[in-house]
Amino acid sequence: MAMIKVKVYDVGPPFPVNPTPVLWLTDENENMMLMLTIGISEAHAIKSQIAEDEEPPPRPMTHDLLKSVFENLGAEVEYIVITELREQAYYVAEIHADAHGRSVVIDSRPSDAIALALRVNAPIYVMEEVMAIAGKRMSKQKSVLDASDNTPDAVLDQINQAIKEKLNAAQPVTHDNNSLEAVKKQLQAAIDEERYEDAARLRDEIKKLEHNA
Structure with a gap:
C-alpha cells in the first residue's frame, strides 16, 4: 500500500481553553486532512517545533532526549508513518530508522513519532488506506x-x-x-x-x- 507524505497543519485548540489538544495533518497539496487527538505534553512538543513565537523549554523535553539518543548511537530516523486506525479508536505509527546500515522499525504513538520527526527533519507519512478511511476533504x-x-x-x-x-x-x-x-x-x-x-x-x-x- 502506498504512503502519502503529510505535514503538520496545526495543533489546537489553545491549551488553556480545553485540555484535549488536536493535531491536524494535511497532504502536501492540502487536499486532505487527518485529525488526531493527542496528549497535552505531546502537543507542546509538536507546537514548539512549528510555532515561530513558541519559546524553547529551559530543559530538554522527552523528544529532545530521544533525538540525542538516536544521534549518540549513530542511528538516523529515515521517516515515520501512521500505519493503521485500530478498532476505529486510535492510530498506530512506526519510526523507521537506520542503525549502521541495519533497518530498524519502532512501534510508536503518532504524536511521539511526529514530535521526533520534526526535531530531526524526517518526513512524515500516512498510509493511503488510513487516509482513505479517516481523512477528510481539506x-x-x-x-x-x-x-x-x-x-x-x-x-x-x-x-x-x-x-x-x-x-x-x-x-x-x-x-x-x-x-x-x-x-x-x-x-x-x-x-x-x-x-x-x-x-x-x-x-x-x-x-x-x-x-x-
Missing part, C-alpha cells in the same frame, strides 16, 4: 477551523462527538458481561491514547453496567 475541514462561529470548544465538541459515534458504532453497548468487557477495552484504549473525556464517559458507563449486572 476544504470542508478548513471551513470548520476558520469559521468565526466555531470556537475551539465547538470544534473539539464536534471531534469528540465523532469519536463517540465511532466507538458506539464499533461496539454497541448492551447490559451483559460481553458488553462490560468491550467497554473496558474501549476504556483502556482511551487511556492509552490519552482521550481523557472519552475515558471519563466510559468509566461512567462501566459503573452503570456493573451496578445493573
Whole structure:
C-alpha cells in the first residue's frame, strides 16, 4: 500500500481553553486532512517545533532526549508513518530508522513519532488506506477551523462527538458481561491514547453496567 507524505497543519485548540489538544495533518497539496487527538505534553512538543513565537523549554523535553539518543548511537530516523486506525479508536505509527546500515522499525504513538520527526527533519507519512478511511476533504475541514462561529470548544465538541459515534458504532453497548468487557477495552484504549473525556464517559458507563449486572 502506498504512503502519502503529510505535514503538520496545526495543533489546537489553545491549551488553556480545553485540555484535549488536536493535531491536524494535511497532504502536501492540502487536499486532505487527518485529525488526531493527542496528549497535552505531546502537543507542546509538536507546537514548539512549528510555532515561530513558541519559546524553547529551559530543559530538554522527552523528544529532545530521544533525538540525542538516536544521534549518540549513530542511528538516523529515515521517516515515520501512521500505519493503521485500530478498532476505529486510535492510530498506530512506526519510526523507521537506520542503525549502521541495519533497518530498524519502532512501534510508536503518532504524536511521539511526529514530535521526533520534526526535531530531526524526517518526513512524515500516512498510509493511503488510513487516509482513505479517516481523512477528510481539506476544504470542508478548513471551513470548520476558520469559521468565526466555531470556537475551539465547538470544534473539539464536534471531534469528540465523532469519536463517540465511532466507538458506539464499533461496539454497541448492551447490559451483559460481553458488553462490560468491550467497554473496558474501549476504556483502556482511551487511556492509552490519552482521550481523557472519552475515558471519563466510559468509566461512567462501566459503573452503570456493573451496578445493573
